[in-house]
Amino acid sequence: MKQTIIVLGILLSAFWASAQTKNADVKAIEKQVDAMVNSWNKHDHSGMKNYCTSDCSWVNIVGMWWKDLKEVEYATQFYHTNMFKYTTMTNKGVSVRIINPTTALVQFKSYVSEFTTPDGNKIPGSDDIALLVYVKQKGKWLMTAGENVVIDPVAxxxxxxxxxGK
Structure with a gap:
């Protein structure tokens, strides 16, 4: 009986420690998503190295594929200088699924306000959703891949x- 109680205590302690780590990881990832939103709203993406891996990739909303941090940062800043300079992004929800201790999938819903394309077309604000992949490197969660799409209200x-059915 005493051994059973000891084993049960060890298992419960391990479960509790794992849950605490998972909660801390989720909060850390949410903070990194907030850093990305803050960069958007400041229209300054020079700090992406603080929340992205050096080999990160991004597929943007119209299918452009940028294959490392240098390309992602350059292209994102280019569009913020030329097209998104007056937009805002609102975080509408983050769902984190920890795959293993160093990998997580994130669904990030946002609202991006109206913008004007380089050829003068006004694009109305929209709800978007992004699938982001985070990896834990040297104790820090960093985005290594992402892709976003517009949520089409008609579709x-x-x-x-x-x-x-349920």
Whole structure:
């Protein structure tokens, strides 16, 4: 009986420690997403190395694929200087799924305000969703890949999941 209680105590302690670490990791990742949003809203992406890996990649909303931090930072800053300089991004929700102790998938919902394309087209504000991959390097969570899409409100009405039985 005494051994059973000791084993149970050890298992509960390990479970509690794991849950605490997972909560700390989720909070750390959410903080990194906030850093990305802050860069957007300041229109200054020179600090991306603080929340992205050097080999990060990004597929933007229209399918452009940037393959390392230098390209991601340059292209993002280019568009913020030329197209997004008056936009704001609002964090509408972050969902973190820890895959293993050094890898996490994040779904990040946001709202990006109206902007004007280089050829003068006004694009209305939209809800977007991004799939982000984070890795833990030297104790810090960094984004290593991302892709975002506009949430199409017309198509969303036809999502089969809305009609799926429980």
């Amino acid at each position: 969303k009405k036809n999502d089969p999941i809305l009609h799926m």
